[in-house]
Amino acid sequence: MVKNKYELIYQDLAEQIDDGVYLVNSYLPSENELKARYETSRETVRKALRELSEHGYIQKVRGKGSVVIPRNKFDFPVSGLVSFKELAEKLNQSVETDVNRLQTVIPSRHIKKQLNLETDAAVVEVIRTRKLGGERVILDKDYLLEEKVTGLTEAICKDSIYHYLETALGLVISFAKKEITIEEPTVEDRECLDLDGFHNVVVIKNYVYLDDATLFQYTESRHRPDRFRFVDFARRHTH
Amino acid sequence: MVKNKYELIYQDLAEQIDDGVYLVNSYLPSENELKARYETSRETVRKALRELSEHGYIQKVRGKGSVVIPRNKFDFPVSGLVSFKELAEKLNQSVETDVNRLQTVIPSRHIKKQLNLETDAAVVEVIRTRKLGGERVILDKDYLLEEKVTGLTEAICKDSIYHYLETALGLVISFAKKEITIEEPTVEDRECLDLDGFHNVVVIKNYVYLDDATLFQYTESRHRPDRFRFVDFARRHTH
DNA sequence: CAGTGGTCTAGACCACGCG
DNA sequence: GCGTGGTCTAGACCACTGA
Structure with missing residues (x-):
């Protein structure tokens, strides 16, 4: 099962957030940094970040970055x-x-x-x-x-x-x-x-x-x- | 108040769906057609369509197009x-x-x-x-x-x-x-x-x-x- | 096969935050 | 002024649909 690039980035970041690598109220690396890290284009990084935002992992703040927001892992979904x-x-x-x-x-x-x-x-x-x-x-x-x-x-x-x-x-x-x-x-x-x-x-x-x-x-x-x-x-x- | 291009396309299409220009179960024009019609790039059209999809206006079907889905206008939102x-x-x-x-x-x-x-x-x-x-x-x-x-x-x-x-x-x-x-x-x-x-x-x-x-x-x-x-x-x- | 949407790229310009 | 994210472009290649 081959995955899309943005899907891999999404899962990687989501997992790191769940595992506490990125703490609530801290910032993810910038889009440019992620683009370099995953060796991809900025739009692809942005697609992964958009999904994280839709699913309640992060909030994007213009001029600053992507903040990790609180999320109860065991809530009734x-x-x-x-x-x-x-x-x-x-x-x-x-x-x-x-x-x-x-x-x-x-x-x-x-x-x-x-x-x-x-x-x-x-x-x-x-x-x-x-x-x-x-x-x-x-x-x-x-x-x-x-x-x-x-x-x-x-x-x-x-x-x-x-x-x-x-x-x-x-x-x-x-x-x-x-x-x-x-x-x-x-x-x-x-x-x-x-x-x-x-x-x-x-x-x-x-x-x-x-x-x-x-x-x-x-x-x-x-x-x-x-x-x-x-x-x-x-x-x-x-x- | 200046609007973004994708926002204008979104609103235009949403209004036309609400007004019955595009009926439930029919297809919107293709992305290429919309791109020409609004004189923009395909990604911008796609951004408008993504929002329509998120808000329950359309369902995208690969290889076919964007189908208008039923939506009760007066529902409790x-x-x-x-x-x-x-x-x-x-x-x-x-x-x-x-x-x-x-x-x-x-x-x-x-x-x-x-x-x-x-x-x-x-x-x-x-x-x-x-x-x-x-x-x-x-x-x-x-x-x-x-x-x-x-x-x-x-x-x-x-x-x-x-x-x-x-x-x-x-x-x-x-x-x-x-x-x-x-x-x-x-x-x-x-x-x-x-x-x-x-x-x-x-x-x-x-x-x-x-x-x-x-x-x-x-x-x-x-x-x-x-x-x-x-x-x-x-x-x-x-x- | 031609037409559709899905993914990905490289680059541009803008608006905002902050020092 | 520099780094951030937001928008937009033009183009590429792929996967799927249906005639």
């Missing part, structure tokens, strides 16, 4: 489109997934609308509960276009759907639109989650798109409120 | 660091802000920790309630470094603090780290909000940084759950 399995690995928590349902269905009107379907294309419905510390705290309902996701099995759903799609099927997940709201629990929520005394659930609706800009998945992730946390890094855009 | 006033204008709702408190204080230990203060630097505390349709549904608690925000008045707080900082004081807000959780209402929440029967509040903690990478504001925004909605556009990052 929902905003970057991370799957539950990847997340669980980062958090290093005891987690478990139960597959309640896995079937191909003709989508209901509601699901057709969410997936923007004109025709009666078949849809794979996956319903899973996620346990943290033995309690069922997340209910995930996925609806995927069947034509794109052949060969889903219960074992795959217990592991990671994304991992399967990306490695086995070669699909490239590109972007998602996400919506977070607070709702009253449904009957299904009460059945599938250990809600104890909680009066609300946090609902995350996800519309996931592939590389070629086609919408191929709609997901509802329903969380018990005490176990929900969302962190985000946002840059201010003025246009 | 919390993720881009937008102030309540800017938001209210977009939503075109009847909104009102009450300033409950505006004072300079020696920060408590908790606030010092949030703002990462070593010394006893003075902090301006602003507490506001936001009304939507006559009901008090948001409680905003802001803590700003006093040395940076001289001259705050109640009238400014009723309008928009960000607007004052950016225009009158020339501060440049650059990025923020945000955390969303669900909590039990405090006594203060019960006093300041019309909670009716709601058992939870949505708490958004914001750590806001300036241009020069200094942390200068900590904000807690406490929402009644039925009036809370957060939407986000996220690209998948694989590194």
Whole structure:
């Protein structure tokens, strides 16, 4: 697997920041210095720095340089489109997934609308509960276009759907639109989650798109409120 | 106010997408075509297209072109660091802000920790309630470094603090780290909000940084759950 | 095959920070 | 004035798409 030059520079610098080679509030070497060090052009260095900036590693200050900014390595990275399995690995928590349902269905009107379907294309419905510390705290309902996701099995759903799609099927997940709201629990929520005394659930609706800009998945992730946390890094855009 | 070339191209294309000149699922002109049309270099066109892509206007597909993707113009843009006033204008709702408190204080230990203060630097505390349709549904608690925000008045707080900082004081807000959780209402929440029967509040903690990478504001925004909605556009990052 | 976007280069000029 | 990052250019080569 050959990497791009800017990708190598990005990873090298990101690793050094994570390892404390460059401390928070200190400056990275200047662009000219990096250009010499990596034997490349300045635009290539700048591309790596741009990615570091977008991902919350550095802040560029005109006339001065690139400052390393604070970054909690173990934060919940929902905003970057991370799957539950990847997340669980980062958090290093005891987690478990139960597959309640896995079937191909003709989508209901509601699901057709969410997936923007004109025709009666078949849809794979996956319903899973996620346990943290033995309690069922997340209910995930996925609806995927069947034509794109052949060969889903219960074992795959217990592991990671994304991992399967990306490695086995070669699909490239590109972007998602996400919506977070607070709702009253449904009957299904009460059945599938250990809600104890909680009066609300946090609902995350996800519309996931592939590389070629086609919408191929709609997901509802329903969380018990005490176990929900969302962190985000946002840059201010003025246009 | 002179604009950069890529900024002009960005705005021109964004406007045309919003106006339906380029429809969802259709392609923008190719980079070479745009380069000729705007009489510029390809890298400059690419910079404009990169911004469109980051902001959820287009998806670039190799070998084919830039596809316009769906985008709800009136969505709640919390993720881009937008102030309540800017938001209210977009939503075109009847909104009102009450300033409950505006004072300079020696920060408590908790606030010092949030703002990462070593010394006893003075902090301006602003507490506001936001009304939507006559009901008090948001409680905003802001803590700003006093040395940076001289001259705050109640009238400014009723309008928009960000607007004052950016225009009158020339501060440049650059990025923020945000955390969303669900909590039990405090006594203060019960006093300041019309909670009716709601058992939870949505708490958004914001750590806001300036241009020069200094942390200068900590904000807690406490929402009644039925009036809370957060939407986000996220690209998948694989590194 | 021609056309598209992705990467990379070498160089130019500008705006800003700081001494 | 010097070093920093920000913008812009003209050109090269590659990888991918689709006819």
